[in-house]
Amino acid sequence: MVINKRFYIIILSVIVLTGFLATSLIGYFVAKDSLTERLQQEMLPLTSDNIYSEIQRDLLQPLLISSLMANDVFVFDWVNNGEKDATKMTSYLAQIQKKYNTITSFFISEKSRLYYHPTGVLKKVSEANEDESWYFEAKKSHHPYVINIDRDTADQRRLSIFVNYRIEDKSNNFIGIIGVGLALQSVVELIENYQKRYGREIYFVNRQGEVMLRSSQYQSELHTKNKAALDKAFVKILTSPSASFSLKTENGSTLYLNSRLVPEFDWYLIVEQVNDPSSDRIETAFIINMTVALVISVIVLLLAHIAVRGYHERLESMATQDKLTGATSRQVFEFYFKQAVSRCRRRDESLTLVLLDIDLFKLINDNYGHQAGDLVLTRIAQLIKSHVREEDIVCRWGGEEFLLLLAGCDLERARGITEIIRAAVAGLQFHFNNHVVRVTISAGLAEMQQSEAFAQVVERADHHLYEAKHAGRNCIKPDGESDVASGLQRAG
Numbered sequence: 001m002v003i004n005k006r007f008y009i010i011i012l013s014v015i016v017l018t019g020f021l022a023t024s025l026i027g028y029f030v031a032k033d034s035l036t037e038r039l040q041q042e043m044l045p046l047t048s049d050n051i052y053s054e055i056q057r058d059l060l061q062p063l064l065i066s067s068l069m070a071n072d073v074f075v076f077d078w079v080n081n082g083e084k085d086a087t088k089m090t091s092y093l094a095q096i097q098k099k100y101n102t103i104t105s106f107f108i109s110e111k112s113r114l115y116y117h118p119t120g121v122l123k124k125v126s127e128a129n130e131d132e133s134w135y136f137e138a139k140k141s142h143h144p145y146v147i148n149i150d151r152d153t154a155d156q157r158r159l160s161i162f163v164n165y166r167i168e169d170k171s172n173n174f175i176g177i178i179g180v181g182l183a184l185q186s187v188v189e190l191i192e193n194y195q196k197r198y199g200r201e202i203y204f205v206n207r208q209g210e211v212m213l214r215s216s217q218y219q220s221e222l223h224t225k226n227k228a229a230l231d232k233a234f235v236k237i238l239t240s241p242s243a244s245f246s247l248k249t250e251n252g253s254t255l256y257l258n259s260r261l262v263p264e265f266d267w268y269l270i271v272e273q274v275n276d277p278s279s280d281r282i283e284t285a286f287i288i289n290m291t292v293a294l295v296i297s298v299i300v301l302l303l304a305h306i307a308v309r310g311y312h313e314r315l316e317s318m319a320t321q322d323k324l325t326g327a328t329s330r331q332v333f334e335f336y337f338k339q340a341v342s343r344c345r346r347r348d349e350s351l352t353l354v355l356l357d358i359d360l361f362k363l364i365n366d367n368y369g370h371q372a373g374d375l376v377l378t379r380i381a382q383l384i385k386s387h388v389r390e391e392d393i394v395c396r397w398g399g400e401e402f403l404l405l406l407a408g409c410d411l412e413r414a415r416g417i418t419e420i421i422r423a424a425v426a427g428l429q430f431h432f433n434n435h436v437v438r439v440t441i442s443a444g445l446a447e448m449q450q451s452e453a454f455a456q457v458v459e460r461a462d463h464h465l466y467e468a469k470h471a472g473r474n475c476i477k478p479d480g481e482s483d484v485a486s487g488l489q490r491a492g
């Protein structure tokens with residue numbers, strides 16, 4: 001029974017904990033997967049879309065200004081007149097720069113190859129000079145304009161975005177390149193702003209994979225440490241206009257990457273994020289879930305344990321106690337007897353069995369009903385218990401029979417106790433149907449002899465009980481006091 005109880009609790013614990021663990025783990029992985037998916041499919045591409053659209057918006061005005069300049073009649077007339085007065089062009093450019101608040105404005109004439117700037121004529125562009133290749137690329141281009149990011153000719157320290165707008169006359173003859181320059185700083189600020197707001201790494205790489213533009217918080221250490229993995233990633237980035245993927249960094253965290261080509265710059269915009277912060281929240285939620293699950297499991301198991309123990313104790317008492325009188329049941333008496341025998345043998349003590357029977361009990365049932373009989377049985381059981389020690393066993397042996405196990409008690413002492421019980425029962429009064437009813441008991445006593453079996457001792461006590469009944473009831477008969485013919489038989 002004990003093993004079963006333990007087994008039941010263990011099985012219950014395993015089921016409850018496995019259940020909680022399984023649901024928490026499933027929840028955790030589903031949340032993590034959907035988060036990764038959201039990050040890769042939505043959040044990072046959205047950031048890069050936002051940045052790209054802001055860049056496009058920033059470029060819109062300079063493009064418009066450059067387009068207006070490329071179509072300005074003044075420019076055509078001035079070139080057609082042989083670029084006579086350079087100050088006219090330089091002050092035109094200065095006016096544009098001032099009016100639209102650009103960092104520079106310029107015109108390069110195809111005929112003279114002179115570079116006009118608000119401050120004057122800066123130089124003559126030449127195909128031989130690699131730094132001036134932008135002019136010849138724009139000249140060859142099929143697009144109306146080419147955007148170039150370069151050092152400013154007037155200020156070599158500054159990286160600028162140049163809108164190189166092609167000028168063509170009515171007959172599509174190439175006249176030159178005109179346009180304005182913007183500070184790249186506004187793009188840097190954009191990156192900084194996004195980086196601060198979302199904690200994501202944002203930078204631009206050129207088609208060779210070199211980092212061209214980055215924020216001040218760019219973690220070059222992370223990129224150097226994970227160079228091998230990132231190099232592999234860049235093969236993917238540089239071969240596709242947009243890509244989204246993740247890679248494991250050398251410290252075990254996950255790096256999510258999204259790339260998109262910014263055709264205006266011919267650069268790739270990269271948005272990166274190491275371990276999504278929401279993933280930390282999912283982990284915290286998982287830990288909380290598990291703690292709650294553990295606490296609930298412990299409470300459930302504790303309650304189950306209490307319930308099982310109560311149930312177990314009830315079953316035990318049902319099996320070991322007589323329901324009506326609360327006396328020990330007959331099934332377990334022999335067990336107690338054997339225990340008492342070995343104890344008495346160890347201590348060299350006597351042990352006496354007393355078989356008590358209520359006299360003419362049937363008449364009580366017959367005259368006053370079964371309930372009256374039950375009451376008599378219960379009262380007599382209580383009375384017997386109150387006259388013996390705690391460790392003595394009072395067993396309901398049969399219908400109206402009680403068997404007493406008096407350990408450490410010889411025949412003489414047992415006789416004395418039984419006599420007291422007999423007298424006490426005789427003194428009891430019951431009131432049934434306005435009648436005062438008295439009951440008596442008879443008893444047979446047998447002291448256990450050396451190497452005597454349980455059945456033999458009981459049989460002797462039973463025999464003496466029969467003698468007591470035969471002697472007229474309301475008396476007790478112990479071993480060695482047989483005053484009845486030895487041929488007496490127990491009637492039943």
Ligand SMILES: Nc1nc2c(ncn2[C@@H]2O[C@H](COP(=O)(O)OP(=O)(O)OP(=O)(O)O)[C@@H](O)[C@H]2O)c(=O)[nH]1
Nearest residue numbers: 357358359360361362363365370371373374399400
């Ligand atoms: N009320 C009640 N009666 C019971 C219970 N168990 C047994 N009995 C009755 O007890 C009676 C015992 O009757 P008998 O064996 O004839 O014995 P008796 O009437 O006591 O006569 P003697 O033993 O010869 O003095 C029977 O009528 C049983 O039905 C019980 O739990 N409650």
